Amino acid sequence: MISKNNFDFVVIGGGIVGFSTAVKIQKSGKSVLVLEKEKTPGFHQSGRNSGVIHSGIYYKPNSFKSQLSIKGRELLIEFLNAKNIPFRLEGKLVVDNNIQKIEDLLKRSKDLNMEGVKILRNKELLEKEPNSIINNALFVPQAGVVNYRKVTEALAEEFVSLGGKINYFEEIISIDTVEGRKILNTKKSKFQGDYLINCGGLYSDKLAIMDGLEPNVRIIPFRGEYYTFDKSKSNLVNNMIYPIADPNLPFLGIHLTKTIDGNIEAGPNAVFAFAKEGYKWTNINFKETFNSLTYIGMLNLGKKYFKTGISEMYRSLNKKAFVKEVNKLIPGITIKDLQPRGAGVRAQAVDKDGNLVDDFLFQEGLSSLHVLNAPSPAATACLAIGEHIANKVNK
Numbered sequence: 001m002i003s004k005n006n007f008d009f010v011v012i013g014g015g016i017v018g019f020s021t022a023v024k025i026q027k028s029g030k031s032v033l034v035l036e037k038e039k040t041p042g043f044h045q046s047g048r049n050s051g052v053i054h055s056g057i058y059y060k061p062n063s064f065k066s067q068l069s070i071k072g073r074e075l076l077i078e079f080l081n082a083k084n085i086p087f088r089l090e091g092k093l094v095v096d097n098n099i100q101k102i103e104d105l106l107k108r109s110k111d112l113n114m115e116g117v118k119i120l121r122n123k124e125l126l127e128k129e130p131n132s133i134i135n136n137a138l139f140v141p142q143a144g145v146v147n148y149r150k151v152t153e154a155l156a157e158e159f160v161s162l163g164g165k166i167n168y169f170e171e172i173i174s175i176d177t178v179e180g181r182k183i184l185n186t187k188k189s190k191f192q193g194d195y196l197i198n199c200g201g202l203y204s205d206k207l208a209i210m211d212g213l214e215p216n217v218r219i220i221p222f223r224g225e226y227y228t229f230d231k232s233k234s235n236l237v238n239n240m241i242y243p244i245a246d247p248n249l250p251f252l253g254i255h256l257t258k259t260i261d262g263n264i265e266a267g268p269n270a271v272f273a274f275a276k277e278g279y280k281w282t283n284i285n286f287k288e289t290f291n292s293l294t295y296i297g298m299l300n301l302g303k304k305y306f307k308t309g310i311s312e313m314y315r316s317l318n319k320k321a322f323v324k325e326v327n328k329l330i331p332g333i334t335i336k337d338l339q340p341r342g343a344g345v346r347a348q349a350v351d352k353d354g355n356l357v358d359d360f361l362f363q364e365g366l367s368s369l370h371v372l373n374a375p376s377p378a379a380t381a382c383l384a385i386g387e388h389i390a391n392k393v394n395k
């Protein structure tokens, strides 16, 4: 059955990026429909992440990530205040034994006009995190924590209050373009819009192909697993402790975060998942795994990062190795102090040469725009990404 209405815009994906975009466009007076295959907002990446409000310090200057995360953080904090969503903004410690790396980040913070970023040593450091075994750290006051599932739900509510329409349980299985208009086919119905915006996260590559594009990237799923500290140890960390990330990888490495609920979480690692929505080792989708493993970009990626991939898998299967990593930041944590928490799966675009695409990636089609890479910090940046897309498509 074809839906009676023709919408100005149809957004695929009820995650944080889809709803931020839908709100922004709906506010400009256009009619917007969001189609989501699950039953609630933020069911995948937007509801299964670290919950960190990133400062923006890590990202290459002038990249989308840098610009949109700094602007997005400001917009997000305004939104959280307006909607009374709890958040804490107490800053984080970025640590490394190599002081040069910390000084380089400090310099970048100055280039980005970030105030209050400073190097802490000994006493000052122990005042912030008395239980850590760190010698040097960069204190970044702009970072914080929030529950992004709640943010996504609040965006969905705002969208509906503005007159927007959401249809859950609608999985797009094919897309037709008829006289410039988009017909979106699901198992149950057909929906129609003048313009399509694909915010399909882990399936954004597949949706772009359905729309007739030949994207230069494929989405490879990387599971991020976490452990929560036992309650008796949750006073050992006050805020966030992050090792400096490997600049060649878009993942931030295992870090410690005091979540908005007061739990201490360690993680996430980055393990190749055997299904796009493979939240456990036992979730296997043979077709998706076959497609990932036979993609030329994945073969090239495997050649470059074979050792890293194996050590991430080893750490995933061997809790002792994970604990060892945690003990580099906080001593005295044992295997029984860590309980597994639900994992998340990152939608990471990989190009044909095997590069993990670092920046956010948007590709336009005929009456369509596809978000082909929106990994971390896209939750922090969501409102700025929504604004960026709305400005582009409203033209």
Ligand SMILES: Cc1cc2nc3c(=O)[nH]c(=O)nc-3n(C[C@H](O)[C@H](O)[C@H](O)COP(=O)(O)OP(=O)(O)OC[C@H]3O[C@@H](n4cnc5c(N)ncnc54)[C@H](O)[C@@H]3O)c2cc1C
Residues within 6 Å of the ligand: 012, 013, 014, 015, 016, 017, 018, 035, 036, 037, 038, 042, 043, 044, 045, 046, 047, 048, 049, 050, 051, 052, 053, 054, 170, 171, 172, 173, 199, 200, 201, 202, 203, 204, 207, 223, 224, 268, 343, 344, 345, 346, 347, 374, 375, 376, 377, 378, 379, 380, 381
């Ligand atoms: C482990 C992990 C930790 C992270 N930590 C942070 C962090 O601390 N801070 C931060 O800023 N960012 C973080 N991120 C990144 C952040 O969570 C994502 O960048 C963000 O949630 C992406 O939002 P999205 O809307 O693009 O994707 P999603 O939330 O995945 O939404 C995509 C939606 O599209 C729907 N969909 C897909 N295919 C179809 C179809 N065919 N038909 C209909 N619907 C479809 C899906 O069901 C899904 O709901 C983390 C991510 C992960 C995985």
